[in-house]
Amino acid sequence: MRKLRLKADKGFIQELLASKWWNADSDPDLFDSRDQILSGYPRERGHSPTNLSIQEEGLRLLQQLPGPGPLMNLLQVRGGPLQQRLCATPQSGHQHQSQHLPWMEMRGRIPVIRKWCQSLFRFCSCCFFPRVTAGMKPILLQGHERSITQIKYNREGDLLFTVAKDPIVNVWYSVNGERLGTYMGHTGAVWCVDADWDTKHVLTGSADNSCRLWDCETGKQLALLKTNSAVRTCGFDFGGNIIMFSTDKQMGYQCFVSFFDLRDPSQIDSNEPYMKIPCNDSKITSAVWGPLGECIIAGHEGGELNQYSAKSGEVLVTIKEHSRQINDIQLSRDMTMFVTASKDNTAKLFDSTTLEHQKTFRTERPVNSAALSPNYDHVVLGGGQEAMDVTTTSTRIGKFEARFFHLAFEEEFGRIKGHFGPINSVAFHPDGKSYSSGGEDGYVRIHYFDPQYFEFEFEA
Numbered sequence: 417m418r419k420l421r422l423k424a425d426k427g428f429i430q431e432l433l434a435s436k437w438w439n440a441d442s443d444p445d446l447f448d449s450r451d452q453i454l455s456g457y458p459r460e461r462g463h464s465p466t467n468l469s470i471q472e473e474g475l476r477l478l479q480q481l482p483g484p485g486p487l488m489n490l491l492q493v494r495g496g497p498l499q500q501r502l503c504a505t506p507q508s509g510h511q512h513q514s515q516h517l518p519w520m521e522m523r524g525r526i527p528v529i530r531k532w533c534q535s536l537f538r539f540c541s542c543c544f545f546p547r548v549t550a551g552m553k554p555i556l557l558q559g560h561e562r563s564i565t566q567i568k569y570n571r572e573g574d575l576l577f578t579v580a581k582d583p584i585v586n587v588w589y590s591v592n593g594e595r596l597g598t599y600m601g602h603t604g605a606v607w608c609v610d611a612d613w614d615t616k617h618v619l620t621g622s623a624d625n626s627c628r629l630w631d632c633e634t635g636k637q638l639a640l641l642k643t644n645s646a647v648r649t650c651g652f653d654f655g656g657n658i659i660m661f662s663t664d665k666q667m668g669y670q671c672f673v674s675f676f677d678l679r680d681p682s683q684i685d686s687n688e689p690y691m692k693i694p695c696n697d698s699k700i701t702s703a704v705w706g707p708l709g710e711c712i713i714a715g716h717e718g719g720e721l722n723q724y725s726a727k728s729g730e731v732l733v734t735i736k737e738h739s740r741q742i743n744d745i746q747l748s749r750d751m752t753m754f755v756t757a758s759k760d761n762t763a764k765l766f767d768s769t770t771l772e773h774q775k776t777f778r779t780e781r782p783v784n785s786a787a788l789s790p791n792y793d794h795v796v797l798g799g800g801q802e803a804m805d806v807t808t809t810s811t812r813i814g815k816f817e818a819r820f821f822h823l824a825f826e827e828e829f830g831r832i833k834g835h836f837g838p839i840n841s842v843a844f845h846p847d848g849k850s851y852s853s854g855g856e857d858g859y860v861r862i863h864y865f866d867p868q869y870f871e872f873e874f875e876a
Contacts, residue, residue: 425781429719432567438758440512444778445550451725457477460474460577462647465515466823478544482668483564486711487807494757495670499587504568505528523658527802528640538828543824554834554861554862554863554864556861557576557578557586557588557859557860557861557862557864558858558859559578559588560580560582560858561582561584561585561858562580562581562856562858563580563581563837563841563855563856563857563858564578564579564854565608565841566578566609566840566841566854567579567607567843567846567853567854568609568610568843569590569845570611570615570709571615572587572615572655573748573852574591575587575590575596575611575615576609576852576862577618578586578609578854578860579609581604581605582605582606583600583602583606583622584599584600584874585598585599585600585609585620585630586598586599587604588860589620590852591752593862598629598635599618599637600635600667601628602624602628603622603624604622604624604646605623606621607621607623607646607647607648608648608649608650608651609621610650610652611652611853612652612656613652613654613656613657613858614656615632616631616633617631617638617656618630619650619651619652619661621646621661622647623646624646625642625643625644626640626641626647627645627647627650627661627814628640628641628737629641629659629678635731637848641674641684641687642687643661644663644669645665645667645669645799646663646664646666647661647662647664648700648701649662649700649701649704649714650662651704651705652703653707654655654818655709656678657677658677658726659675659678660673660674660676660678660703660705660712661673661676662695662697662703670696671694671695671696671698671700672693672695672710673714674689674691674692675692676689676690676802682860691716693712693724697716697718697720698716698717698718698720699717700714700716701714701715701742702715702745702756703715703745704745704746704747705749706723707751707752708821709728710725710727711723711724711725711726711732712724712726713754715743715744715745716741717742718736718758719738719739719741719742719744720732720734720735721735721736721742721766721771722736735771735779737766737773738756738758738780739758739760740759741758742756742757742758743757743782744757744783744785744841746785746787748788748790749788751768752767753766753767753774753788754766754768754788755795756801757783757785757798758782758783759780761778761779761783762777762778762783763777763779763795763821764777765777765795765823776826777795777797777826777828778826779797779799779819781798781800781801782800782801782838783799784798784799784800784838784839784840784841785840786842787798787843787844789823789844791847791848793822793823794820794821794823794824794845795820796819796820796851797819797821797842798837798838798842798853798855799839800838800839800842801838802838816833816835816838817831817833817834817850818831818832818834818842818853825874831854834853835856835859836859837855837856837857839856840855840856841853841854842854849864850862850863850864
């Protein structure tokens with residue numbers, strides 16, 4: 417367990433009294449007993465729960481509370497009212513002036529959320545921090561019958577598009593999780609989805625050997641582009657006029673990257689792209705448009721990264737920094753960097769223009785998806801044990817949490833649980849105040865960060 421020196425937070429009592437989180441029956445993040453709250457505390461070196469103490473600054477705030485209230489109910493003890501306990505004589509052995517906080521005498525069901533617990537323990541003299549699960553309540557989206565394959569926000573972030581290993585394409589209102597509509601037409605698993613700059617059109621690629629263009633508002637199918645094999649990746653260019661998609665290498669057919677200009681109806685009617693790039697070696701498993709739509713950045717099954725010219729189709733740069741398949745590629749907000757997620761248990765940061773390797777984020781399980789925060793130097797990783805082995809392992813061993821790393825220091829600083837299986841896709845909201853994850857369990861979870869996330873400062 418990492419040792420942290422926590423600073424005092426004068427506003428925690430005001431936040432506690434102002435919050436309305438006392439409905440114990442509807443809150444899934446409650447703790448049933450004090451033992452769960454303090455389970456992370458080591459018992460050696462005298463750091464037992466009975467040795468916790470409140471500093472003078474926190475004591476002064478507590479004593480100024482006007483009569484009984486939520487805090488009184490929370491810290492109710494057998495020995496009498498809260499004021500008597502806080503005004504008791506300090507126990508010997510404390511080097512600083514403090515008052516004993518009798519956690520071991522607390523009784524009843526204690527509703528504790530992470531934000532309050534972290535604020536309260538800032539007043540504790542102990543240098544260890546208890547392991548408390550996150551108090552963020554995610555919005556759970558259930559609109560698919562099979563595993564999620566990709567989730568993606570539009571540019572403004574008000575819409576969230578989700579696709580899965582079923583023929584359904586869903587669009588959700590990201591602020592509250594309301595499903596706005598469904599795009600019906602595919603007959604196989606949908607592998608990829610993208611929306612253009614002004615969210616007028618939606619592009620999807622499926623295992624039914626087709627790539628389809630939709631009107632975002634009405635759900636009408638505007639174009640059907642048939643292929644010889646499954647469409648694995650797809651995307652609009654910066655202007656929204658050119659689309660690209662890649663097909664799998666299967667059934668004797670070669671892997672291709674195809675380019676269509678939506679301004680030329682003849683290309684759509686004849687189903688003939690104006691340019692096709694063959695991939696002879698290993699198939700493309702992830703691809704995105706580069707800066708200003710000048711190139712395509714593609715990750716391959718063998719771990720290679722290629723940069724293809726969107727004008728000539730030639731290979732501009734080729735590198736191999738991963739040893740296994742690249743599952744996902746996502747660009748930063750300004751498109752100067754991108755992060756890759758690979759089966760070799762790592763996610764890596766690259767320069768978008770030169771493909772120069774910058775940083776590496778290491779885990780113990782395959783990484784299925786990674787996304788960069790638009791506001792902070794943070795990257796979120798999603799993955800876990802492979803789906804074929806999930807039935808023989810627990811969620812703890814499978815490591816199905818979303819993991820947060822600092823972009824510069826390559827250090828992990830947080831995890832968020834929730835999915836019952838590996839996470840297949842993650843995406844940051846464009847405003848950086850929330851992120852979403854889609855898992856093998858078929859659920860999409862929208863997580864809004866609590867205020868402590870924005871106040872957090874990483875100490876190298």
